[in-house]
Amino acid sequence: xxxxxxxxxxxxxxxxxxxxxxxxxxxxxxxxxxxxxxxxxxxxxxxxxxxxxxxxxxxxxxxxxxxxxxxxxxxxxxxxxxxxxxxxxxxxxxxxxxxxxxxxxxxxxxxxxxxxxxxxxxxxxxxxxxxxxxxxxxxxxxxxxxxxxxxxxxxxxxxxxxxxxxxxxxxxxxxxxxxxxxxxxxxxxxxxxxxxxxxxxxxxxxxxxxxxxxxxxxxxxxxxxxxxxxxxxxxxxxxxxxxxxxxxxxxxxxxxxxxxxxxxxxxxxxxxxxxxxxxxxxxxxxxxxxxxxxxxxxxxxxxxxxxxxxxxxxxx
Numbered sequence: 001x002x003x004x005x006x007x008x009x010x011x012x013x014x015x016x017x018x019x020x021x022x023x024x025x026x027x028x029x030x031x032x033x034x035x036x037x038x039x040x041x042x043x044x045x046x047x048x049x050x051x052x053x054x055x056x057x058x059x060x061x062x063x064x065x066x067x068x069x070x071x072x073x074x075x076x077x078x079x080x081x082x083x084x085x086x087x088x089x090x091x092x093x094x095x096x097x098x099x100x101x102x103x104x105x106x107x108x109x110x111x112x113x114x115x116x117x118x119x120x121x122x123x124x125x126x127x128x129x130x131x132x133x134x135x136x137x138x139x140x141x142x143x144x145x146x147x148x149x150x151x152x153x154x155x156x157x158x159x160x161x162x163x164x165x166x167x168x169x170x171x172x173x174x175x176x177x178x179x180x181x182x183x184x185x186x187x188x189x190x191x192x193x194x195x196x197x198x199x200x201x202x203x204x205x206x207x208x209x210x211x212x213x214x215x216x217x218x219x220x221x222x223x224x225x226x227x228x229x230x231x232x233x234x235x236x237x238x239x240x241x242x243x244x245x246x247x248x249x250x251x252x253x254x255x256x257x258x259x260x261x262x263x264x265x266x267x268x269x270x271x272x273x274x275x276x277x278x279x280x281x282x283x284x285x286x287x288x289x290x291x292x293x294x295x296x297x298x299x300x301x302x303x304x305x306x307x308x309x310x311x312x313x314x315x316x
Contacts, residue, residue, distance in 0.1 A: 003266065005143050009215060011262030012150040014230055015255045016208030018238075019161060021231030022254045023201040027165070028177040032198060033089030034074045035205055035231060037096035038067045040224040041103070042206025043213030046131075047121045048106040050214070056131045060210045067206020068199040070096055075195030100221070120220035121213075130214040146215045153211070157204065158255055162248050164200075173197045205231075233286060234258040240290050260289075 017039055024032040042063040049059035070092055077088035105117040123130070125142070136145035164170045175183040176193040184190050205227075213219035238257020244250035268281045 005147055007262050007266050008147045008150070008259065009143050010266070011259045012147065012154060013208045013212035013215060014227075014234065014262070015154055015258040016157065016204050016211065017227060018231045018234035018254050018258045019157065019251065020201040020203075020205035020208070021228065022235055022251070023161075023197055023204070025232070026177075026235065026250075027174055028194060028197045028201075030078075030177070030194065030198065031085045031089065032071075032074060032201065033086060033228060034070050034092045034096070034198070034202055035089075035228045036224050037093045037100065038070045038202040038205045039209035039212075039227045040219060040221060041070060041096055041100045042067050042209030043219030043223065044100040044103045044121055044209075045206075046210035047123055047213050047219055048103050050123060050128055050130065051107040051121070056129050056133065056214065060131055060207065060214075063206050063210040064203040067209075068203040070206070071198035071200070071202030072195055074202075075198040079191040079194055097221070097224075120218065122218045123214075125217040128217075130217075131211060132214060150211065150215070154255060157207075158251055161204075162251055165247060169193075169196070230258070230261065234261050237261055237286065237289050240292050264289075 017035070020038075021032075021035055024030045024035075045063040045066045046056070046059040049062060050056050054062075073095075074088045074092040077083045077091060078085055083091070101117040101119065104119065104121040107121045108118060132142075132146050132149055135149045136142040139145035139148065165174060172183065172188045173193045173196065175186070175188060176190045176197070180190045183193070209219065209223075212223070234257040235254050236257070237260050238253035238255070239250070241260060242249070242253035242256055244253060264282055264285050265278075268278050268285070
């Protein structure tokens with residue numbers, strides 16, 4: 001049970017990250033690297049504001065706004081200045097590093113200046129109010145309360161995301177990602193769809209960063225490393241295991257794929273091997289999962305061939 005709770009507490013905040021990456025990579029077909037910084041930006045904004053006395057729910061909303069603005073910047077660089085997708089994301093990602101250094105500096109005691117900066121920000125759980133404070137006063141231990149509220153918020157976000165992409169604007173975003181030229185010929189403002197889609201994607205990513213930071217009481221610049229890999233791995237694993245028969249199934253698969261990814265990560269630590277083996281073990285497991293569709297297809301063909309041979313023998 002401790003393994004399950006710790007895995008969910010670690011993985012569920014990244015499910016919001018995976019949903020954001022899903023929107024940019026799968027829905028918009030936009031290779032957005034803003035993810036690498038907007039996750040930490042969300043966590044930095046929320047913790048810094050909580051330290052100076054802002055309500056944690058307001059701080060979380062402001063963190064989402066910060067993430068959305070990051071996506072808008074990337075979208076404008078690409079659509080208005082005609083900078084390639086990857087380069088637009090890299091430029092925004094690089095600029096955000098300075099921004100979240102400055103944001104973390106807000107939490108420093110004393111008078112804040114433009115020279116106030118730090119590479120991490122921390123709060124004392126139990127003393128500072130967080131997004132989870134209401135629940136963790138009712139349910140103990142705290143980790144159980146955090147996981148419960150994360151599940152509730154994730155279900156709500158998945159439901160709202162699904163309903164949004166069923167609206168006219170959401171369908172227009174999906175059409176833009178499928179074929180932007182065709183979408184424009186149908187009167188869709190693809191520029192606004194790209195900017196809006198990236199804003200939504202990075203708002204969800206910042207939400208994940210904010211919830212991660214408040215659940216653990218800390219966020220550092222190092223948490224930016226590899227976030228895009230986690231998001232993409234979650235998407236691919238979710239699609240391979242749970243499929244994408246419908247759009248709702250696809251979104252749920254992405255969220256569940258994050259949990260599976262962290263189960264793989266945490267399970268590999270129980271092998272007793274040195275830490276430097278973990279990357280190889282994880283790589284092998286992920287390759288196996290990604291190969292499951294081909295394995296299933298080959299197995300089905302082999303079974304059909306065996307059944308055919310059996311039928312032929314019975315006929316003889």
